[in-house]
Amino acid sequence: MNKFTRSIALGLVALSLLGLTGLPATSQAKTLEEAVADGKLTVGIHNRAPWGFRGSDGLVTGFHPDLVRAAFEPLGIKQIDFVISDFGALIPGLNANRFDMIASGISITPERCGQVIFSEPDLSVLDGLIVKKGNPKNIHSYADIAKNPDIKLSGGRGSLNTKNALDAGVPTDQVLQLTDAQATLAAILSGRADAATISAPSAQALLADPNLAGLERAMPFKGLLKADGSEAAMYTAVAFRSKDKDLRDAYNKQLAKMIADGTVRKIMSKYGFADSDMAPSKTTQDICAGK
Structure with a gap:
């Protein structure tokens, strides 16, 4: 551990x-x-x-x-x-x-x-995505996750970020809905998930933790796209x-x-x-x- x-x-x-x-x-x-x-x-x-x-x-x-x-x-x-x-x-x-x-x-x-x-x-604010260092599965959008059944996404249960991923077409069986941000990150570190969806400000704050090694933000990243092509924001x-x-x-x-x-x-x-x-x-x- x-x-x-x-x-x-x-x-x-x-x-x-x-x-x-x-x-x-x-x-x-x-x-x-x-x-x-x-x-x-x-x-x-x-x-x-x-x-x-x-x-x-x-x-x-x-x-x-x-x-x-x-x-x-x-x-x-x-x-x-x-x-x-x-x-x-x-x-x-x-x-x-x-x-x-x-x-x-x-x-x-x-x-x-x-x-x-x-x-x-x-x-x-917009959605963010946390992945392993180097982004080994090359994830830069919810669409990337939806088209690759081998990718598992973790997200907060009841969060708008998780809902956005599902609305963007990520299949339910590819999403681990967990209790909190720490649990979603632990899922990546343990290999249960390949990425975690979270608000961009929360991702920035979590990755500032000096004890958190081996993870980074997927950059660039596109979240749920609206009909006009703009990215869905969280108000x-x-x-x-x-x-x-x-x-x-x-x-x-x-x-x-x-x-x-x-x-x-x-x-x-x-x-x-x-x-x-x-x-x-x-x-x-x-x-x-x-x-």
């Missing part, structure tokens, strides 16, 4: 313990008025850089936690607790009142819009329970201010996002409608 594989195993144990003992298990549904009166909110994350993760100092950091803190602290909500969950359990956890919102790189999709309500989008946002419209609306108001005054761009820069990753001109309503 190499150093990175050991770190994956230890990390999964640590996350399990944190989920059971380190953070509150439930959070009662609350209105904006109640949140301000309590001065606290509980937020679901899935522990992946650069979205929302526990840093080496034990504190939760990331693009979306920073964004949520910057939005709600001026409203008097100073205590923001974070609950770590598997990505696929975030929406069920939100609707089961384990937390008040999801702020961890979740993207807006028409299907998810039927389960939760989203803020306006804050970023627009990220913060998710709320359907009944918590006042909480969502308050966040949207703060988000618009932070976009205008440069706060969002500053947080983007901190986590390695470029101007090309800025929020699209599309609204959440458009994205939910599949436009």
Whole structure:
């Protein structure tokens, strides 16, 4: 077992313990008025850089936690607790009142819009692909995977990246749907998979780990292509329970201010996002409608 594989195993144990003992298990549904009166909110994350993760100092950091803190602290909500969950359990956890919102790189999709309500989008990012050093199977698109039955692709269960691969024609029996990013990378290192689909920013963050050897991004890479020939993007946002419209609306108001005054761009820069990753001109309503 190499150093990175050991770190994956230890990390999964640590996350399990944190989920059971380190953070509150439930959070009662609350209105904006109640949140301000309590001065606290509980937020679901899935522990992946650069979205929302526990840093080496034990504190939760990331693009979306920073964004949520910057939005709600001026409203008097100073205590923001974070609950770590598997990505696929975030929406069920939100609707089961384990937390008040999801702020961890979740993207807006028409299907998810039927389960939760989203803020306006804050970023627009593309899919990335992680492969073994040298890209031995010469993979540069989902089409390359679809036409070669010997290629196995790993991806997060319930992630838009995995859905994009399937929508691009990659057969289901060529896709290993796993719990998290660490598991998808471990599948490549162990030989169970040849590549892992993940958002481009997540791929960049994971490959920055000095303990991770033998892997690289497939460059160039083409993800799911739309009818007009452009690449399908992932529009990220913060998710709320359907009944918590006042909480969502308050966040949207703060988000618009932070976009205008440069706060969002500053947080983007901190986590390695470029101007090309800025929020699209599309609204959440458009994205939910599949436009």
